[in-house]
Amino acid sequence: MNNTFDFRETWLHKINPSLKLLTMIFLFILVIFIHNLNQMILFTIMTMILFVFFTGHPYKRILLFSIPFLFIFISTTTSMIFFGKGDTTILRWGLVHVTEESLFRGIHLGFRALTYALLGLTFALTTRPVYLFYSMMQQLKLNPKYSYSFMAGIRLMPIMIEEFQHIRSAQKVRGVRTGAGMNGLFHLFKFTSIPLLSQCIRRAFRIAVAMEAKRFDYSKERTFYYKIGFSKVDVVFVGYFVVLTGLSFYLAQEFPFFPVTDVRD
Amino acid sequence: MKKGLKLTDILVTIVISIAFGIVYKIWGPLYYAVKPFGLHIDQLIYGMWFIAATVAFLIIRKAGVAFLAEVAASSGEFLMGSEFGLEVLLYGVVQGLFAELVIMAFRYKRYDLLVVSLAGIGAAIGSIFMDYYKGYMGDLSTWNFMLLIGFRLIGSVIFTGFMAFGIAKALEATGVTNLLRPASKEDYDALNQ
Known part of the structure; x- marks a missing residue:
């Protein structure tokens, strides 16, 4: 990156x-x-x-x-x-x-x-x-549906980090308190990771449907924007x-x- | 039904994995911060590095997902500039392959705690196999070597088994996984009434 x-x-x-x-x-x-x-x-x-x-x-x-x-x-x-x-x-x-x-x-x-x-x-x-x-699609013949998914995934990284900060702020505003010690740490992990992951899955699903509609998974006769x-x-x-x-x-x-x-x- | 993974499956797997890739990256400093204590305490947290495979499999439940997830998570970690460098990518491939083989042995039909724990152990064996050649692990004194293997297996059952299962169950409760499951026979029956 x-x-x-x-x-x-x-x-x-x-x-x-x-x-x-x-x-x-x-x-x-x-x-x-x-x-x-x-x-x-x-x-x-x-x-x-x-x-x-x-x-x-x-x-x-x-x-x-x-x-x-x-x-x-x-x-x-x-x-x-x-x-x-x-x-x-x-x-x-x-x-x-x-x-x-x-x-x-x-x-x-x-x-x-x-x-x-x-x-x-x-x-x-x-x-x-x-x-x-792009190079892996052209030189190593990697299936475009994998390449474009990876690229979309990497693009989502900053959004995930932003999302993480939103969740933390929301917890602060609503006064979420977790106990001390291992148990508290476990709850904190659960309260943060589950909303983060579920939101990731929803977003990924929506993007994937849009990408399928635009034939990003189509591999025959594909042309490339970047020729490497x-x-x-x-x-x-x-x-x-x-x-x-x-x-x-x-x-x-x-x-x-x-x-x-x-x-x- | 079309063979193989659809773009939706792939993208969801990769996005989940990249989220775990960020965790993997943070796990690196934690790992070598714990390591100098010696006696392989660090091996107890090693199992976190296999978790993407089982979480993704429990959510998508298709062939090849565990392998893809582990490769994606490790390449995410790699592209962020992991301290371990190139290692992570190749370890990811081997670990994912071993986890996938375990799940394949159950014909992708079982999604319970036992299978994911065994997949964790499979991934751990894959990583030990790599370490054996790369890290001269056989040249550690025997008690130390056994301790390392024991701790790593315990850690992988805790993280890759129990924790992944817990996460997947909590995600089921949010209802988000229903997006990804193909329509079942009951759904069609419900429509026909």
């Missing part, structure tokens, strides 16, 4: 959205097969370069978006570091058992989570949902990952900074 703030358009925005998505999914699978800590760190750095320099958002905002990454990194590493299997003990304290193996494995997982977060946020910041769904194709930047994008994945593999073999080649054992 990048249409709420202003940003500079970069080459990452011009990539074919379907290709970008498929590349990202391929990279996700590729990263699962990286077991070498050195390569993992190099791979993270190369995705970070794209995120920091090429998303076209101001650095202050990039920094703001990076705050959760720290939490992700810490929360992913800790449980593996403290409770992982291993033989070379570094620290033992009650249930906590830190070993050299689990320490490296934990750090590896932290970097892996960081890579996923970086790739995902880079995608979200540089892709307009409308172009993504391929260009040179698509080659650059795929090339970037091919070259740098190779480079990270080579550097990890030749100049390792940690003596760990496989974190699994």
Whole structure:
């Protein structure tokens, strides 16, 4: 959802959205097969370069978006570091058992989570949902009734948030009081979510009837308002990952900074 | 009757799911705020991430809805820029698939608490399957691994089973679900009299 703030358009925005998505999914699978800590760190750095320099958002905002990454990194590493299997003990304290193996494995997982977060946020910041769904209809032959439903659903998001605020104000005006503790929280949840959801369903139903009447579900001989194709930047994008994945593999073999080649054992 | 989902079914499923997508997004920070306490307390709230599948199924009651809902909710979360990034989308696909398979095993004929709880467990197994490869979960010490699985299954029954069933029942009471049900035989009989 990048249409709420202003940003500079970069080459990452011009990539074919379907290709970008498929590349990202391929990279996700590729990263699962990286077991070498050195390569993992190099791979993270190369995705970070794209995120920091090429998303076209101001650095202050990039920094703001990076705050959760720290939490992700810490929360992913800790449980593996403290409770992982291993033989070379570094620290033992009650249930906590830190070993050299689990320490490296934990750090590896932290970097892996960081890579996923970086790739995902880079995608979200540089892709307009409308172009993504138009591209999926044209390149991936996704049925229009799914694409248009997704686009309508995304458009409804701000309305849902507004609706939520209306419900909260209405509750305040009418003096709705919920008790304290878990029970009160449960009631608050129920009194807010049920009207919100039921209103969502009513609205979605009305929109769907209108869309069906206008043949949005018609898939044969459909023409598209946005025509999305391929260009040179698509080659650059795929090339970037091919070259740098190779480079990270080579550097990890030749100049390792940690003596760990496989974190699994 | 026409085969497959109509645009109405799809749009309603997606809108419900995107509403849950917002919840999923908020759930992320909550999850990693709880996580550093250790001992997998966080796993008890993991089940919230499967809830879209069962709520949507209980409302629409058609084949494929659970899968579509989970994919839509996770892509909503993804497009809002989730902290977990790309993971959510692929986890969503796998979780939705496993939940759908459980519901399919009952031939889409049962809409009770048992089925949705089992669907929750199915989705949890899907997520554990993903975590096993991505998070080296097998390399946790055994007691810790068992604790994680236990907590996640309990959490998914609470959220995806009980809570989803509660929400669906409350929505039935508002009458809004009648919009979406096809006319039944009783309705036609009522007209013929």
